[in-house]
Amino acid sequence: MGRTVIVGDVHGCRYELEALLAHLEFSKKEDRLVLVGDLVIRGPDPHGVLAVVDKYGGRSVRGNHENKLLSIRAGANRGGEHADLAEDLSKSEWALIEAMPLWIDLPDHGVRVVHAGVVPGQSVKSTPPEALFTMRALDEDGRWNAEKGTKPLWGAKYAGPPHVIFGHNALTEPQLHPWATGIDTACVYGGRLSAIVLDASEPMPRGAKAQRKLVSVPARRTYFESKQSPR
Numbered sequence: 001m002g003r004t005v006i007v008g009d010v011h012g013c014r015y016e017l018e019a020l021l022a023h024l025e026f027s028k029k030e031d032r033l034v035l036v037g038d039l040v041i042r043g044p045d046p047h048g049v050l051a052v053v054d055k056y057g058g059r060s061v062r063g064n065h066e067n068k069l070l071s072i073r074a075g076a077n078r079g080g081e082h083a084d085l086a087e088d089l090s091k092s093e094w095a096l097i098e099a100m101p102l103w104i105d106l107p108d109h110g111v112r113v114v115h116a117g118v119v120p121g122q123s124v125k126s127t128p129p130e131a132l133f134t135m136r137a138l139d140e141d142g143r144w145n146a147e148k149g150t151k152p153l154w155g156a157k158y159a160g161p162p163h164v165i166f167g168h169n170a171l172t173e174p175q176l177h178p179w180a181t182g183i184d185t186a187c188v189y190g191g192r193l194s195a196i197v198l199d200a201s202e203p204m205p206r207g208a209k210a211q212r213k214l215v216s217v218p219a220r221r222t223y224f225e226s227k228q229s230p231r
Contacts, residue, residue, distance in 0.1 A: 002030030004106060006113060006196040009036060009063070009167040011188035012043025013219065017052050020193050020217045028056050034104060036167035036183065037063025037115035037133075041081055042224040043188045050093050062100035063115040063168065064133040069097060102132050108201045110161055116168035117180075119144050120158045136169045155180030163204040165196055170226075174214055181210045190222030 005024060010017050026033065033056050040046035042065075053060060062070075065082070072078050072086040073094065089097070103124055104113040112124065117135040119127050120142070134146040138154050153175065158164065160179035167184035169175070172191055175182030181204070187193040194216040198204065205213055 001032060001200050002027060003200065004032045004034060004109060004196075004198045006034045006036065006111075006165050006183070006198075008183035008185060008194045009038040009170065009187065010040075010043070010049050010193065011038055011065075011224070012040055012046040012049055013187050013193060013223065014043075014045040014048030014052060015220055016187055016193040016217055017049055020195060020215070021052070021056065023217060024195070024197060024215060026056065033058035034106070034113055035060035036113055036165065037061045037100065038065045038167060038184075039063070040069070040085060041065040044223055046085055047088075047093065050096055054092070054096060059104060060100050061104050061113055061115050062097075062102055062133070066097050066100055067129075067133050102129055105162065109198050109204050110163055111165055111198075111204050112162040113165050115166060116146075117144070117154045117166055118158060118164055120154065134168070153177070155182060163206065165204070174211070176208050176210050178207045183214070185216060187219045188224045189226050190219050192216040192218050 035058055037060055039049050039060055068082045069086050114132050116133055118124055119131055131144045135144040135154055137145055137150040138152055138157055139145055155175050155177035158180050164180040166182050169182055170184045170186040174185060183194045185192045185194040194214055196213050197215050
């Protein structure tokens with residue numbers, strides 16, 4: 001096997017995903033593509049992103065936006081962009097979304113991929129799925145919360161192994177914690193689409209050393225205006 005490429009939140013930004021893979025000269029035959037979830041919603045081309053992931057044989061964990069789509073498919077009454085996309089998804093696109101696990105382990109790199117985070121001191125199997133989809137920080141009692149802008153960030157309190165690579169919490173810079181690396185660099189908000197690129201069987205570097213394994217491409221434009229800018 002060649003490299004493992006782990007891509008942050010794409011959010012329908014097909015152009016940037018293709019630009020990133022082209023920049024990396026990604027090879028479907030040799031390389032492995034893994035994504036942290038939230039492939040769709042907010043950006044311009046969710047169908048295109050799903051097509052690119054399928055074309056390259058990529059695997060993605062389930063993000064909170066995919067989970068909302070699945071809840072609609074199961075009968076939840078939701079409106080807006082999620083309902084519109086759910087109505088428009090093809091059978092093959094639904095199959096891709098339904099196959100997304102809550103986490104992906106990459107033992108050859110000592111890595112676990114989740115969408116939002118893990119609760120320090122709690123096994124991933126006993127962690128509520130809502131935490132895996134939405135958590136950002138911890139309160140003073142160590143309980144997880146999903147509020148934007150709150151601290152301490154869960155990754156600062158997590159001690160592995162495994163090393164956790166995650167997205168969800170869109171910031172202008174990656175999160176480089178000792179045992180956790182956040183790679184949602186706000187592409188859909190006009191930031192960058194980032195990926196961790198690991199050579200075959202390469203252990204995941206920890207903390208600031210992970211910076212050397214990050215590759216990014218800039219967003220072509222701002223696709224979605226957030227009420228709270230990433231920071």
